[in-house]
Amino acid sequence: xxxxxxxxxxxxxxxxxxxxxxxxxxxxxxxxxxxxxxxxxxxxxxxxxxxxxxxxxxxxxxxxxxxxxxxxxxxxxxxxxxxxxxxxxxxxxxxxxxxxxxxxxxxxxxxxxxxxxxxxxxxxxxxxxxxxxxxxxxxxxxxxxxxxxxxxxxxxxxxxxxxxxxxxxxxxxxxxxxxxxxxxxxxxxxxxxxxxxxxxxxxxxxxxxxxxxxxxxxxxxxxxxxxxxxxxxxxxxxxxxxxxxxxxxxxxxxxxxxxxx
Amino acid sequence: xxxxxxxxxxxxxxxxxxxxxxxxxxxxxxxxxxxxxxxxxxxxxxxxxxxxxxxxxxxxxxxxxxxxxxxxxxxxxxxxxxxxxxxxxxxxxxxxxxxxxxxxxxxxxxxxxxxxxxxxxxxxxxxxxxxxxxxxxxxxxxxxxxxxxxxxxxxxxxxxxxxxxxxxxxxxxxxxxxxxxxxxxxxxxxxxxxxxxxxxxxxxxxxxxxxxxxxxxxxxxxxxxxxxxxxxxxxxxxxxxxxxxxxxxxxxxxxxxxxxxxxxxxxxx
Numbered sequence: 001x002x003x004x005x006x007x008x009x010x011x012x013x014x015x016x017x018x019x020x021x022x023x024x025x026x027x028x029x030x031x032x033x034x035x036x037x038x039x040x041x042x043x044x045x046x047x048x049x050x051x052x053x054x055x056x057x058x059x060x061x062x063x064x065x066x067x068x069x070x071x072x073x074x075x076x077x078x079x080x081x082x083x084x085x086x087x088x089x090x091x092x093x094x095x096x097x098x099x100x101x102x103x104x105x106x107x108x109x110x111x112x113x114x115x116x117x118x119x120x121x122x123x124x125x126x127x128x129x130x131x132x133x134x135x136x137x138x139x140x141x142x143x144x145x146x147x148x149x150x151x152x153x154x155x156x157x158x159x160x161x162x163x164x165x166x167x168x169x170x171x172x173x174x175x176x177x178x179x180x181x182x183x184x185x186x187x188x189x190x191x192x193x194x195x196x197x198x199x200x201x202x203x204x205x206x207x208x209x210x211x212x213x214x215x216x217x218x219x220x221x222x223x224x225x226x227x228x229x230x231x232x233x234x235x236x237x238x239x240x241x242x243x244x245x246x247x248x249x250x251x252x253x254x255x256x257x258x259x260x261x
Numbered sequence: 262x263x264x265x266x267x268x269x270x271x272x273x274x275x276x277x278x279x280x281x282x283x284x285x286x287x288x289x290x291x292x293x294x295x296x297x298x299x300x301x302x303x304x305x306x307x308x309x310x311x312x313x314x315x316x317x318x319x320x321x322x323x324x325x326x327x328x329x330x331x332x333x334x335x336x337x338x339x340x341x342x343x344x345x346x347x348x349x350x351x352x353x354x355x356x357x358x359x360x361x362x363x364x365x366x367x368x369x370x371x372x373x374x375x376x377x378x379x380x381x382x383x384x385x386x387x388x389x390x391x392x393x394x395x396x397x398x399x400x401x402x403x404x405x406x407x408x409x410x411x412x413x414x415x416x417x418x419x420x421x422x423x424x425x426x427x428x429x430x431x432x433x434x435x436x437x438x439x440x441x442x443x444x445x446x447x448x449x450x451x452x453x454x455x456x457x458x459x460x461x462x463x464x465x466x467x468x469x470x471x472x473x474x475x476x477x478x479x480x481x482x483x484x485x486x487x488x489x490x491x492x493x494x495x496x497x498x499x500x501x502x503x504x505x506x507x508x509x510x511x512x513x514x515x516x517x518x519x520x521x522x523x524x525x526x527x528x529x530x
Binding site (some may be wrong): 150158159162166 | 293315344345350351357359360363370371373375405422
């Protein structure tokens with residue numbers, strides 16, 4: 001069987017499986033188990049339709065995306081800057097290392113209430129939860145990026161007459177970027193998780209907040225509708241970040257690695 | 262210093278804590294000479310080359326003098342002058358092309374660092390690419406090139422600033438035998454076109470005979486200069502003919518004899 005044909009067959013099986021599960025779900029709901037507990041696909045579709053075309057959806061979506069991307073950008077910038085300082089200033093690194101490890105070991109949902117207490121119910125507290133996750137991903141990738149620089153590269157560029165700033169510009173920054181962008185997809189996913197956690201803890205808007213409200217009303221179908229939206233959002237963000245990653249890291253021998261694996 | 266002496270090493274001594282690497286190294290290299298340095302593994306060939314390049318290893322103790330084109334390369338001010346005014350090229354034994362830059366962007370890097378305008382840099386890079394037979398591959402990334410092509414690209418990058426001194430540290434060590442021989446021939450042809458002083462480190466006797474106008478033999482660690490043998494044959498040399506020639510056989514025997522006393526038994530390092 002050809003590769004394209006195989007893919008078509010697999011996709012057909014996937015659709016059949018999904019349809020069967022949905023039919024089974026629809027049939028069982030309110031017949032064997034209450035729809036208050038497991039929801040109902042027809043109700044979910046209705047809720048999804050009415051929510052997506054309401055004013056609330058755009059407000060919630062923009063709130064969640066704002067927190068996600070602010071946290072992502074600040075987290076990457078902060079993590080890279082801190083990682084560079086950590087790698088360049090050994091005394092600084094030795095002093096702060098135990099604090100960094102201790103803070104990173106804290107589960108983010110546990111510190112999210114503090115951010116809400118300090119920064120309020122607005123977008124800033126959600127941004128900070130997303131930031132607190134992305135920061136450490138960027139930080140550790142920066143450290144790994146700097147540690148993995150081939151010392152011979154530095155020697156060769158020094159012999160070319162490069163200053164410390166030029167070594168940073170031509171060698172260190174590109175090495176860091178390749179590591180940080182390699183983790184970009186993960187960072188985006190975690191930024192979204194951070195924003196949703198922040199909304200769960202305390203908010204007045206956002207997709208996570210809306211889901212919490214619906215859950216409080218035992219509107220399980222509504223919760224499922226929100227989950228589907230979050231899934232689509234997360235999937236789209238990951239796919240877009242994959243595209244960005246492939247553009248930024250187009251020099252990587254990606255196809256070769258995949259063929260070896 | 263006489264006018265045509267490019268490099269002078271006097272009583273050079275280098276040690277790391279608990280490890281003496283170089284001892285009483287005395288060497289004079291004339292401007293335009295092509296020196297092949299050969300010696301047993303770990304004898305300090307690379308360390309000596311690094312000192313000439315002003316790359317002083319950290320945690321090392323150094324005594325003696327090292328001047329390159331009249332510049333004291335053991336002092337940081339001298340090293341700056343060496344890089345900015347004298348001009349040196351360095352080809353390492355490992356691949357040092359920047360993987361995130363295309364071939365042409367890798368080549369222009371030394372000129373970018375020196376602030377040469379982009380257009381001029383690109384023109385020079387193009388002519389160098391032709392010289393090393395890589396024209397047409399400008400937009401390729403290093404991973405898309407073969408090992409031999411990458412080494413030629415590194416050589417072109419080292420030559421782009423027309424350096425007075427070119428140091429090559431076992432540049433062909435990672436290549437297969439046939440590619441090595443081809444590149445030796447290519448390098449010999451390039452040397453015939455250049456005016457640079459060349460230091461070529463190798464552990465391959467035939468390679469040393471093909472490249473060097475003088476072969477320096479180093480003793481085992483702590484490394485010192487054991488012998489200096491001139492190779493009269495002019496560049497460009499054909500590596501295949503060199504290997505088959507009578508003078509090459511005589512030189513090979515002589516070098517083997519010199520080196521045999523320096524090779525320690527297994528497990529003795």
